[in-house]
Amino acid sequence: MTSTVTHRPARDAATTAPNASVTAAGQMPPSTTAGGTRRRLGLLLGRVALEVWLPVVLVGVWWFASANSTSPFFPPLQKILAKTWQVWVVQGRVSSDLLPSILNLLAGYGIAVIVGVAAGLALGLLPRLLDAVEPELEFLRAVPAVAILPIAIIAIGLGDDMRIAVIAFGALWPILVNTVAGVRSTDPVVRDVSTAFRLKPAIALFSVRLPSAAPQILAGARTALSIAVVLIVVSEMSGAYRGIGNFVLAAQRNYAITDMWTGMIVLGLLGYALNLVFRVVEARLLAWHPAYRKKGVK
Amino acid sequence: MVMTVHPVHQAAPFASSRRRRPSAVRWGWRAAAVIVSLALWQAATILLGDTVVPSPGETVVALGQLVATGAFWAAVGATVGSTLVGLAIAIVVAVPLGLLAGSGGFATASTRLSVDFLRTIPPVTLIPLAVLLYGPSAEMQVVLIVFGSVWPLFLQAVYAVREVDPLLRDVSRAFRLSRRSLWVDIVLPSSTPFLLTGLRVASTIALLLAVAAELIGNAPGVGREIALAQLGAQVPTAYAYVVVAALLGVALNLGVAVAQRRMLFWHPSVRTEGR
Numbered sequence A: 001m002t003s004t005v006t007h008r009p010a011r012d013a014a015t016t017a018p019n020a021s022v023t024a025a026g027q028m029p030p031s032t033t034a035g036g037t038r039r040r041l042g043l044l045l046g047r048v049a050l051e052v053w054l055p056v057v058l059v060g061v062w063w064f065a066s067a068n069s070t071s072p073f074f075p076p077l078q079k080i081l082a083k084t085w086q087v088w089v090v091q092g093r094v095s096s097d098l099l100p101s102i103l104n105l106l107a108g109y110g111i112a113v114i115v116g117v118a119a120g121l122a123l124g125l126l127p128r129l130l131d132a133v134e135p136e137l138e139f140l141r142a143v144p145a146v147a148i149l150p151i152a153i154i155a156i157g158l159g160d161d162m163r164i165a166v167i168a169f170g171a172l173w174p175i176l177v178n179t180v181a182g183v184r185s186t187d188p189v190v191r192d193v194s195t196a197f198r199l200k201p202a203i204a205l206f207s208v209r210l211p212s213a214a215p216q217i218l219a220g221a222r223t224a225l226s227i228a229v230v231l232i233v234v235s236e237m238s239g240a241y242r243g244i245g246n247f248v249l250a251a252q253r254n255y256a257i258t259d260m261w262t263g264m265i266v267l268g269l270l271g272y273a274l275n276l277v278f279r280v281v282e283a284r285l286l287a288w289h290p291a292y293r294k295k296g297v298k
Numbered sequence B: 001m002v003m004t005v006h007p008v009h010q011a012a013p014f015a016s017s018r019r020r021r022p023s024a025v026r027w028g029w030r031a032a033a034v035i036v037s038l039a040l041w042q043a044a045t046i047l048l049g050d051t052v053v054p055s056p057g058e059t060v061v062a063l064g065q066l067v068a069t070g071a072f073w074a075a076v077g078a079t080v081g082s083t084l085v086g087l088a089i090a091i092v093v094a095v096p097l098g099l100l101a102g103s104g105g106f107a108t109a110s111t112r113l114s115v116d117f118l119r120t121i122p123p124v125t126l127i128p129l130a131v132l133l134y135g136p137s138a139e140m141q142v143v144l145i146v147f148g149s150v151w152p153l154f155l156q157a158v159y160a161v162r163e164v165d166p167l168l169r170d171v172s173r174a175f176r177l178s179r180r181s182l183w184v185d186i187v188l189p190s191s192t193p194f195l196l197t198g199l200r201v202a203s204t205i206a207l208l209l210a211v212a213a214e215l216i217g218n219a220p221g222v223g224r225e226i227a228l229a230q231l232g233a234q235v236p237t238a239y240a241y242v243v244v245a246a247l248l249g250v251a252l253n254l255g256v257a258v259a260q261r262r263m264l265f266w267h268p269s270v271r272t273e274g275r
Helices: A009-016 A018-024 A034-065 A077-090 A093-125 A127-142 A145-156 A160-184 A188-196 A201-237 A244-253 A257-285 A290-296 B023-048 B056-067 B070-102 B105-118 B123-134 B138-162 B166-174 B179-217 B222-231 B235-263 B268-273
Strands: none
Touching (some): A093 A127, A093 A201, A093 A244, A127 A160, A127 B023, A145 A160, A145 B222, A188 A201, A244 A257, A257 B123, B070 B179, B070 B222, B070 B235
């Protein structure tokens, strides 16, 4: 592959100077000034073009293929985008429908993170307890979380607290399972060192075990986040009077297809935005981690 | 860092927790845990009333009545069938494309942004559109499952190709292995662990979406039965079906775990697990 050089400069540079990987890509010999800058600019533009051409083509195809569409199900993209602006920004549905959804999502997800990490730590440190309750955990984490929605409606009703509870339940398990695994897989040498230095249990827990489990906990938290997004949408689709999930389904049932598409666009953007935020948080939390430092460069 | 393809470190959940202990003692503790859980459930029944939380006994009775009906097995069959068909299609689509997209340079760079955006769309977003196009049917359900479970498989395939040991690549070049042999003997085996991790995540998502399509989109299956039982205020039946959904999840997890052990018997991670 000839384009490897433009596409992954850091790694190629790193093979010659393994310890300078962060700056190696950007560092040019000081003698090349104007020519070097131009070459770098060219490389950068080429790289951007390489990344961007396919999305541009895909959106272009959608735009032009749907431009004169008379199909009731696939209105022109132009119309969808104009309507998205109209409905969500001008009419203010961002604050009336999107914001409540996001707040419920964050509340449920927050509960899941706190309970999942705490319970995961406890079970990870108490192997006998873990072994005893393992069948129950295997059973509970296998419940497809949307299945408990009707039960939650019976028990809690149709309010926001029901949605928060369902999200918390569904997002809990990936976090808990990964925390247990992360705590249990602490490097034995690290464990021995912290014993040898007679660290206080609290310090050993929060400064040694928890950080060493962090990459796995975050991997679980990432899975949990996508489950949480699914759950907020589904829970609003069954019996809410507001929220983005409710908006999309109501639009479909009223045959307001363009409205439905605007909701789908906004949900797609929401998913993408949450993913970006998660990535930033993860990068900050793991900035110290050797494996992540190396990986973050690529 | 435009896209870090994450090696989904889904833990093989509690795999390493098996301590060598006298098994009678171990099963004694486990039995105690089961009794405590059932007691907690019973306590919830007493506290909240059995119209909200039916007792474990009532649930078991309801389950026993269901098992004798044909409708029950039809629902279970519909859910299992759609889930497996959806997963199979996702594997067939995602694995070759992912291996291709991961194989470097142009393909990797140019698919990155599109995949990164598409995979973050919550798959349930498509339910209303899929219902319009296919009606409340198994097709609608399968479309949804495929759309959701394609991404973990695809991403793991991309990652797997990139992680092929460069030394193996060099050796295969030095020995002038054919392209076919490079893929069949080197890339595929070293990708299998990654692909199976992808399959584990994908199968969880597939079942979740199958039930969602039944609950919201009215496709036939366990999810629809839960919703119907809830609307008809047959609470024990609703609970019984939720238990069934959980058992399906357990079966799916076990299936993937068995596949993992069978297909990776040669891999260090599995060999050491048996220690």
